[in-house]
Amino acid sequence: MNYGVIDVGSNTVRLCVYDVSADGKKFKTILNRKSMAGLAAYVSDGVLTDEGIEVAAECVKKCLKRASYLKPVRVDVFATAVLRNIDNSEQAIAAIEDRADCTIALLSEEDEAHLGFVGASSKDALANGVLVDIGGGSSEVTLIADSKDVMRASLPLGSLSSYRRYVSDIMPTEDEFAAIQGEVHALLEADAHGMAEYRVRRLFGVGGSIRALAQVNAHLGGGASDKDMTHDDVHRLVEDIFERRRAFLDAVLHIAPERVHTIACGLAILTELFDDFDAESLHVCSNGVREGYLVDRILESGL
Known part of the structure; x- marks a missing residue:
């Protein structure tokens, strides 16, 4: 069916x-x-x-x-x-x-964050960490403990909305990149649930922005995994944007040309979340909110 x-x-x-x-x-x-x-x-x-x-x-x-x-x-x-x-x-x-x-x-x-967790869990084992979904208009951040989503925060800043708000050209300047990071930090600190207080070793990622960043990282890293990134990987990508911009742009145009104007903004959000949660690595999950909707709203509701 x-x-x-x-x-x-x-x-x-x-x-x-x-x-x-x-x-x-x-x-x-x-x-x-x-x-x-x-x-x-x-x-x-x-x-x-x-x-x-x-x-x-x-x-x-x-x-x-x-x-x-x-x-x-x-x-x-x-x-x-x-x-x-x-x-x-x-x-x-x-x-x-x-x-x-x-x-x-x-x-x-709440729905969006929970369904992202349900979708990610349908294919990948999520034990402890933080699930991150960087969308175009918002970023959903979910704390996972003992394979359950126990706390959620929705940050009203995504890869496209941050581009429209902060970036004056195709790619952000260092100041514009830092401004996006600063807003992410402020939004996380202001979360009423106290999400900013937690520290985790591992992030889990869903959504097109994170998948594209992992693929660009693998392309620039000479065959590195397109499913996993480290703290050092994402910060090296930041260096690529400002010190090796042509190589970074060529990689994006090869991997995800439709994201050429938003992928650096997604990276600004991701690096700040890496730093704020003191995370060491990120695993890219195969499924996300759409699969979560299928499981939770269609299949578990009795088809």
């Missing part, structure tokens, strides 16, 4: 279709396609513009049509920070739903 999930994000609208076993306990991805919608660019004075609503609706419609070719049992659409953090959230979602003829589930910060 096939099931589809459409993720409406700040930078992309992505469709995943999964082949699920009859008992609902196993699944594999049979289609993974994205549209570069760049919805965050259509937010003006805290409001998603009519043009942005139209772009979102068209992307969702295309995803629904593409999914239909695989005859899924159902297709769910969810949205995260880009529609959660705007002033006209309710109206924008209703308009997109009407134009795309669908229903959109708006994930709360």
Whole structure:
């Protein structure tokens, strides 16, 4: 049986279709396609513009049509920070739903962090550490203890929103990079749950920004693992941005050209989290929030 999930994000609208076993306990991805919608660019004075609503609706419609070719049992659409953090959230979602003829589930910060953990846990063993998901509009940070997500913080700063807020050109200057790091530190310190007090040896990463950074690290590191990075690796990438910029850009254009303007911002967020949690290493998880939605909202709800 096939099931589809459409993720409406700040930078992309992505469709995943999964082949699920009859008992609902196993699944594999049979289609993974994205549209570069760049919805965050259509937010003006805290409001998603009519043009942005139209772009979102068209992307969702295309995803629904593409999914239909695989005859899924159902297709769910969810949205995260880009529609959660705007002033006209309710109206924008209703308009997109009407134009795309669908229903959109708006994930709360807690939902997004928890589903990221559920998805990551479906493929990788997570024991103790911090799970990091750097999205386009926000970064979800989840404390894991004894294989359970025990504390969550949503930082309203992602790779795309930090680019729009701080960067004046394609790549950040050293001052702009430091400004992004400074905001991450301040947001973590201000978290009401006290997340900043914890220290862990290991981070776990989900999402496109972290996957791309690991692949760039492997490319520049001469065949290093694209699933694991150390504290030294991420700080060497920072050096690459400012001291070997052409090599860094060439690697990004080879690995993930659509992220050429946001990947350094994602790195600024990641390095600050490495430092704030005093972490030594990061493991890139295979699954994330979309798989978490499939498991928690579709499969565990009785299909």
